[in-house]
């Protein structure tokens with residue numbers, strides 16, 4: 294009942310979709326795509342738009358990467374300023390949608406299917422070795438979250454899927470097959486869920502007689518196991534966050550991007566990361582600290598030594614957050630934190 298429509302047209306090479314074949318891609322995507330203004334507004338409201346574009350400094354002739362294309366909000370602004378933009382997304386539906394929205398920019402917009410963790414390899418496949426900036430706006434888009442059949446929301450009945458892409462293990466695979474200890478570990482590590490062990494135990498007991506297949510089924514069982522007792526958020530919120538992070542290897546993807554960014558960014562090229570929870574932001578903050586120190590020192594050394602990982606300059610000394618006005622308009626922007634580093 295919850296099976297997702299196949300999204301990919303056979304014959305399109307994995308990893309790269311040229312602007313030329315984008316139309317065919319859209320038409321066969323299984324969804325009727327329209328670029329009406331109504332559609333554009335509802336796909337996703339871009340966060341920190343002005344701020345991110347300011348730091349990416351788009352201009353004619355600059356080559357930029359949007360690692361999380363989504364609805365194309367950030368990319369559109371960068372294209373309007375004259376840049377060439379490679380828009381990466383792992384979700385074929387996002388690529389199809391943004392492809393339609395950005396069609397007017399012709400071959401200055403190049404959609405790429407893949408994981409931004411592989412940015413370097415994806416670019417090299419198409420003969421690009423250095424770029425002037427990379428932006429990632431992490432997490433899921435409003436469209437992905439709001440579509441019941443993607444399985445991200447515990448308040449909408451849908452399959453327990455949660456994949457941003459059309460491949461890999463689903464949340465149902467994890468919930469129905471993982472060990473109790475591993476479930477408890479991800480609920481704690483990725484969701485900071487205080488009842489992690491109790492919920493993992495409940496899941497392992499219940500799934501014997503009735504495997505978990507639907508979002509609401511899991512949310513209801515969690516609510517019974519770990520009742521609200523005045524909690525501000527739904528008792529399933531943290532478990533759903535943890536499952537989403539695991540299903541999509543969100544932290545691993547970010548790690549991969551950070552570890553390779555120095556090799557594909559040209560000197561002066563910017564790395565902009567917008568994160569939405571402390572696990573991601575902590576990783577970015579530590580990375581910038583580590584790679585922006587010219588020297589490192591240890592107690593046992595007679596003098597400081599040059600840092601072999603000195604690749605970046607910290608551009609955003611303080612984390613950049615949404616202004617009050619934006620938060621009023623778009624509550625999702627409340628938890629957005631942007632950090633920026635520049636390749637030296």
Ligand SMILES: C[S@@+](CC[C@H](N)C(=O)[O-])C[C@H]1O[C@@H](n2cnc3c(N)ncnc32)[C@H](O)[C@@H]1O
Nearest residue numbers: 339361363364365366367382383384408409546
């Ligand atoms: C928050 S939305 C981006 C919205 C976009 N900035 C805009 O203004 O419309 C995140 C998008 O990034 C994609 N995404 C998330 N993680 C990804 C990854 N590791 N690799 C490629 N795409 C990813 C999701 O599929 C989603 O479409």
